């Protein structure tokens with residue numbers, strides 16, 4: 403069977419990275435997160451690294467699609483051809499997902515499924531107000547859940563833990579609007595292709611994963627028969 407390529411989409415706070423990692427671990431797939439991939443390049447002291455660092459440090463600015471694709475291509479070359487991949491933070495806009503498809507096609511891969519984890523505005527606000535981030539390694543924490551209020555340093559790397567400026571209610575709301583505006587066409591496009599699987603993200607983490615797993619297994623069986 404051909405290696406699977408899975409995309410996970412969802413607004414911030416939907417828990418998509420957690421779910422993507424569960425899936426990658428259980429099925430021995432490579433987990434590729436666009437933000438982490440870009441941060442790793444930004445740490446390199448070369449021209450590209452410096453350029454990305456500059457863009458990423460400017461609040462709210464996204465690294466242009468062309469650059470993301472260029473870096474992703476290099477990253478994909480390192481992954482064995484027979485290994486499946488879970489993509490996190492890719493294809494958030496229609497031109498992006500189309501560019502990702504073209505890139506994968508060149509490597510004889512294709513997007514097999516896309517999980518869209520859905521959560522409402524109220525739940526997003528509730529979750530993101532509790533979000534804390536490590537300045538150094540970028541790990542997300544949830545106050546009172548994955549980290550206690552007393553801990554000020556990241557348990558993974560010792561970096562400073564802080565609340566992102568764009569996690570204020572107004573900023574969250576405008577980001578959600580932007581997300582909906584961009585994601586709707588992506589979802590429509592993927593639905594037409596028959597590869598979109600919507601998941602209710604307003605459930606406990608384990609239940610969300612259970613839903614993903616059931617759909618994943620069914621989808622895999624269908625692909626095997628093809």
Ligand SMILES: [Zn+2]
Pocket residue numbers: 536537538539540541556557558559560561
């Ligand atoms: Zn850290």
